[in-house]
Amino acid sequence: MKCDLCNKPAVVHEVSITGGKKKEVHLCLEHAQAAGVALPGQQPINKLLTKFVIGQAPKTSGMQCPDCGITFAQIKRANLIGCPGCYNAFQDSLGSLIEHAQYGASSHVGRVPNRKHTPNQFELRARKLMKELDAAVTAEQYERAAVLRDRLDKLSTDVHTEKKDEQVEEPGS
Amino acid sequence: MTAPVDNEIPDNDIVLTTRSRLARNLADHPFLNRASDMQNALVMQTAQRVMLEAPLSEKTLWMDLDELTPLDRALLVERHLISRHHAESSLHRGVAISSDEHMSIMVNEEDHLRVQVLRKGSRLDETFEQLMRIDSMLEQHLDYAFHDQWGYLAVCPTNVGTGIRFSVMVHLPALRITNELAKVQRAAKELHLAVRGYYGEGSESTGHIYQVSNQVTLGRTEEEIQEEFSKSIIPALIDYERSARNVLMKKNSMLLDDRIQRAYSVLCSARLLKVDEAMKLLSRVRLGAALGHVDLSLQTVDDLFVQIQPAHLNQQAQSTLSDNDELELRALLVRNMLSQ
Numbered sequence: 191m192k193c194d195l196c197n198k199p200a201v202v203h204e205v206s207i208t209g210g211k212k213k214e215v216h217l218c219l220e221h222a223q224a225a226g227v228a229l230p231g232q233q234p235i236n237k238l239l240t241k242f243v244i245g246q247a248p249k250t251s252g253m254q255c256p257d258c259g260i261t262f263a264q265i266k267r268a269n270l271i272g273c274p275g276c277y278n279a280f281q282d283s284l285g286s287l288i289e290h291a292q293y294g295a296s297s298h299v300g301r302v303p304n305r306k307h308t309p310n311q312f313e314l315r316a317r318k319l320m321k322e323l324d325a326a327v328t329a330e331q332y333e334r335a336a337v338l339r340d341r342l343d344k345l346s347t348d349v350h351t352e353k354k355d356e357q358v359e360e361p362g363s
Numbered sequence: 364m365t366a367p368v369d370n371e372i373p374d375n376d377i378v379l380t381t382r383s384r385l386a387r388n389l390a391d392h393p394f395l396n397r398a399s400d401m402q403n404a405l406v407m408q409t410a411q412r413v414m415l416e417a418p419l420s421e422k423t424l425w426m427d428l429d430e431l432t433p434l435d436r437a438l439l440v441e442r443h444l445i446s447r448h449h450a451e452s453s454l455h456r457g458v459a460i461s462s463d464e465h466m467s468i469m470v471n472e473e474d475h476l477r478v479q480v481l482r483k484g485s486r487l488d489e490t491f492e493q494l495m496r497i498d499s500m501l502e503q504h505l506d507y508a509f510h511d512q513w514g515y516l517a518v519c520p521t522n523v524g525t526g527i528r529f530s531v532m533v534h535l536p537a538l539r540i541t542n543e544l545a546k547v548q549r550a551a552k553e554l555h556l557a558v559r560g561y562y563g564e565g566s567e568s569t570g571h572i573y574q575v576s577n578q579v580t581l582g583r584t585e586e587e588i589q590e591e592f593s594k595s596i597i598p599a600l601i602d603y604e605r606s607a608r609n610v611l612m613k614k615n616s617m618l619l620d621d622r623i624q625r626a627y628s629v630l631c632s633a634r635l636l637k638v639d640e641a642m643k644l645l646s647r648v649r650l651g652a653a654l655g656h657v658d659l660s661l662q663t664v665d666d667l668f669v670q671i672q673p674a675h676l677n678q679q680a681q682s683t684l685s686d687n688d689e690l691e692l693r694a695l696l697v698r699n700m701l702s703q
Contacts, residue, residue, distance in 0.1 A: 258397040272397040274390055274508035274516050284520070288513060288581065291520035293555050295582025298514025300525040301495075303502050316405055317391065323401055339401065 193218035255279040316345055372484035375661050376653035377604050378597065379532040379572065379668075380443070383490040383589075384479035385498055386517045386526035386580075388508040394518045395471055403455040403471055410470040411457060413504040419468070419497050420461030428456045437674035443481060445469055465490075466497060473518050474526075476501070483665070485601070487529060487593045494527075495585070514581065524581030529592045532561075533600050536571040536650045537607035540619075547603055555579050556596065561642075569639060570646035570668070575600065608654065623651035630697050635690040641671050641697060648701075659701065667700055 193200045193216060200216035254261055257275030262283050265271055269287075277284060289296050319342050326335040388394060392406055407427075414425050428436060428449070436450040444467040445458050452471075459468040469477040478497055480490040508516040514524040522528070538544045551558050559574045575596065577588055611619045626647035630636075649664040651657040669675060671693050677684050680692060 258393045260397055268396070269520065270396050270518050271394060271516075271520070273393040274388065274510075277510050277513060277516055288520045288523055292524070292581040293579055295524070295579060297512055298510075298524045298581060300514060300527075300584040301498075302514075303507055303509055304499060313409065316408075320402060320405055324399060327399070342401065342405075 191216050193221055195221045253279070312345065316342060319345065372662070374485040374597075374601055375483065375665075377533055377535070377601050378485040379534060379665055380481055380483055381485055381487040381490055381597070382443075382479055382481045382530045382532075383487065383494040384477060384528050384530075385494060386474040386515070386522040386528075387476040387478065387498070387501070387505075388516055388518070389475050390506045390508045392475065392508075395473065395475070396518065400454060406475050407455045407457055407470055409505070410459075410468075410476065413501065414459035414468060414470075417500045417504055419459065419500060420463070420466050422462040423466075424460050424462060426458050426460070428452070428458065429454060434674055434677055438678055441669060441672040441674050446472060446477075448472065465493070468497075474522065476505075485531070485597055487531070487589065487597065491529070491585070491589045521578065522580055525583075525585045525588065527580055527585050527588060528576050529589060530574050530576035531592070531597050531600065532572060532574050533604070534570075534572055534646065534649060534653075535600075535604050535607075536646050537611050538604055539571050541607045541610060543603070543607055547600070551575060554596070570642035570649075572642075572646070572668075608650070612654065619654075620651075620656055623647050623654075623656045627651065627657050627701075631701055633694045633697070635687070636671070636694040636697060637690060638671060638673065638693065641693060642668065645671075645697075663700055663703070667697060670696060670700070 191200045192198065196218060198218035198220070200218055252261060252263070255272055255276045256279060258272035260272035260276060262280050265276065265280065265284070266287065269291075271277070271284070285296065319338055323335055323338040323342070326332075326338060389406060389409070392398070393402055395403065398406070411425055411427075414423060426435075426439075428445075431439075436445070439445040439458065439460075440447055440450045442464060444460055444464060446469065449456060449458070449469050449472045456469075456471040458470065460466065465482060466478075466480050468479075478494060478501070480494045480497070482490050510516055515526040517523050517526055535544060535547070538547055548558050555578045557574075557576050557578050559576070561569045561572045561574070577592065579588070626644040630641070630644050630648060645664055645667055648657060648659065649661065652659040652661050652664055670679075673689060676689055676692050676696070679696070680688070684692060
């Protein structure tokens, strides 16, 4: 027998007699669920339980922080945030977590950074190399990762050497 | 009863130390729990460069914890310059310490930076001023993670906002003896204060020494939190303990003296001492020194609290002590210092 609403096989058959008139309804699985009719043996769990609370799962629970990849569920479990970017990625959900931890306080009113630090050439190059290194490790390109690591080491050595040279030159300059 | 006057270390009959600390993180860097090995190394490198270049103190020492022996790390913990958590960690963690040991900056502890200023006695205002000066200097070199609504960003939501935590280490034996400590703990809870043991988070109280610190770091300015601590919380703790000492002196003077003198005698004659036992006995003797029952400076007792810890004893012996040797050396050290 086919579903009353489509051509799929009907799995729910309901016969009711109201005022002497017999009414038959035959529905497929999809239309039965859409109409809120439970299949035999498929009683919704909320009807089986005497006490239950329907919780609205946070929309962010499965979402990942675009910067560090952590999910909100992971943050909530450990009470540890992954990176500065998480604060924007999970703004709403983190708000309630922070308010709870801070006994209801929700906004900063204290000190603000005096001067936004501008990253120097060393930091910019190092950050770029770090990102490339992360990508190489993720892609299992270990030879490339080793090259990038050596470059990072060299960059660090160069900076220290440059600093020392500057210090030596200073008195005469 | 009036407290012993010590112009150099204010209120040290009750307050051992005061501390101000900040949690700070670098912008554009993942926090420690999500960072790769190389990313942690980069934070270390950046921090080390700044610590050695910025004039944070007259002389700043930088230590890479990976290069220190477990004994050296334990020494730093016993001097409250790094946390136990920091000492037990694995890679890419360091600390900058001023040679007078007032300032320490832990790198890659829970947050990228934990900046602290620690002083003996009740000197919160001084520690706060110095901390703010250090923070301003660091800001000239580092780009901190900051959010318009939540202020300075931290790994744990409990540190967001100002990132500031004030803490006072107090000796409260009379409140313990008079069973009034529970009331203080309840009051502290209502004021959103944490009460912890000698080594801070996760540690038990030893020798009736407690660390009291603020839990709220958001929604109030640094100055507001500091003022409440300086003008209300620390004076209240001092008043409660002094009142309890007065009650003891009036009602159970002989019993109190008996406890103090017994503790003093044991410390003067013991040949083997466990650290917990020594701390308990020293606590009573410290109370006696504060009340003038024993002729001993509070500073000697406070120095002993540190010197009798296991790493300090091992360091003094210049070797790894067996359990029994450690007990023996501790007892000898206490006898020598008390007889001076």
